[in-house]
Amino acid sequence: MYDLLIKNGQVVTPDLVQDANIAVKDGKIAAILAKGDEPEAAKVIDAAGKQVFPGAIDTHAHLNDPGYEWREDYEHGTAAAVVGGYTTIIDMPLQNEPALTTPEIFDAKLAKVQPNAYSDFAFWGGLVPGNLDQLKGLDERGVIAFKSFLGPVSPDYSPLTYGQAYQAMKIIKEFGGMAGFHCEDFAMIKEGEKAQKEAGNLTWRGFLDSRTPASEIVATETVVEIAKELECRAHICHVSHPAAAEKVYEAQCEGYQVSAETCGHYLSFTEDDVLENGPLFKCAPPLRTKADVEGMWMCVEAGVFAGLASDHSPCTYDEKFNEILGQKIENVFDVWGGISGIQSCVQAIYSEGVFKRGVDPRVLANSWAKLPAEAFHIYGKKGDIKVGFDADIVIIDPEREWEITADSLYYVNKISAFVGMKGKGLPVATFVRGELMAEDGKLVGQKGTGELVKRLF
Ligand SMILES: [Zn+2]
Incomplete structure (x- = not known):
């Protein structure tokens, strides 16, 4: 039976x-x-x-546990995931205290969060300038990939220079691991923000104009080129723009193991939502134009994305509207960047894709289950409805x-x-x-x- x-x-x-x-x-x-x-x-x-459908795999979630459980924790975050249709989530190593940068921290995090998990979960391992000697140990413990930034993100987590990224990927390639990146060129967004502030554009338009598509495309292309030269597996996180997706697609066509995800919000909302509604729609990279969203859907249909993720980035009401860790929010640049969406992305993507745009449902099964399972080397266990x-x-x-x-x-x-x-x-x-x-x-x-x-x- x-x-x-x-x-x-x-x-x-x-x-x-x-x-x-x-x-x-x-x-x-x-x-x-x-x-x-x-x-x-x-x-x-x-x-x-x-x-x-095969259960969706959320390749990018911030559950903030351990350390910032008042933003989110495993109990609430994975409950929301299963209610929303994600059956496996891949949790980020930062906005954790401590950040997941050593094998010992891996053990402590696993022991704390597993008893509270409703969905299956995997861990992104930390990749920061000081832990290159820990990467192999983390891989042996079972982190599924390594996440790093190319610009400042949070006090607990330092970014890599492109040079450090190159050296790290050399190590990761040795044991067959994968490096994932938040791709926005730091030099460009730093100057962009400075220019908007100096011009007094402390508005949502100013925020959007401080992080233009070029900063995302430049960083994506650089990471892709490093991955190609080293033949290291690489994953581009939360692609927001079709021209960045194209860089990944070109490398895939050339046979390199480069993957990318996008997120529910980049397929559902536009920059008009930021301009009209502000804080809750602030994320990085930012929401793009209506035409870009249509371009992103074409990329989904072409099978470019290995993961339709949430990038669930929870925060308190105060962190969107009043203050963050005691720092008063003075203008749009100070507002918490991130969208909470782990419970809503699957239905939003289905509705925006299948219902509104007539996307073939098989495209979603492929993009939210099979392709991410293949990219993260869990296909065979996860990612399809097969015996x-x-x-x-x-x-x-x-x-x-x-x-x-x-x-x-x-x-x-x-x-x-x-x-x-x-x-x-x-x-x-x-x-x-x-x-x-x-x-x-x-x-x-x-x-x-x-x-x-x-x-x-
Ligand atoms: Zn993220």
Whole structure:
């Protein structure tokens, strides 16, 4: 007897849309059966009229645990993830106290967060100027990739110069790891901000003009060139502009192992949202023009992105509107940069893509499950609906209309740019390794179900 049978649904995988039943045993997909073939199972879910997708992988989330649990923690962040349709999240090493830069810190973080996890999770390892001798040890512990910045980000985390990035990637290449980067050229955004401030443009227009697409494209191209020369795997985080995506695509066409993700907000919002609504829509790189968003969707459809991430960057209300760690917010440049979206991205992406733009749902299965699983070397366990894979599944009701409310969010701080957004097509059930974790927008699974995911090779 099977543990679970999901029947009558339309199963959407990267290659195929088919009416099929899915049988699950011991957390794995055990059989994919013709519709009507209904073997005995302990639990049966009728997915008639719904689409059954591989669970989405959030390649980029900041859960801030340990250290800043008043912004977010594993309990709330992974609850929000499963309610929203992400079954695995890859958590960032910074905005942690301490930042995840040594094997000992890895052990302490894992021990603290695993008992509170609802989704499966992997760790990005820290890559900062002082820890190049720790990278191999971190890789052996199980970090899935290494994250670094090219400009200042937070007090707990120092950026790399391009020269340091080169040296680090030389080391990472040796053990087959992957380096991920926040790509905005620091020299350009520093001068951009200075110029806007000197001109007295302390406005949202001034903020947008301080971080133009060129700074993102230049940094992306530089990282891609380093990765190509060293033949090191590289991942470009949160691409916001199609011209940056093109740099990645070109390298992929040349056969290099360079991947990139984009985020729900870059596929849903434009710079007009920043200009009209301000703080909640501030992120870096910033939101782009309407035409850029359409260009980003073309890149999604072309299969450029390995990950439709949240870049969930939680903060308190005060950090958006009043003060950050005792520092009063004087102008737009001081406002916390980051959007909370781990619960909302999957439905926003589905609605913006499939419902509004007629995107083939297989494109989403490919971009939010298979391609990220391949890029992070977890395909085979995660990333598809195939026999032997973990039964990580999200069921979407394509007809369900929704409006996101603050009350519905599982975050520690129930503030988000996505509040008030309306759309169609909603995750109505999420399974992690065959366990029903969320149903109809409510958390139903057990805390501690989530497990650490390491790369397979
Ligand atoms: Zn981030």
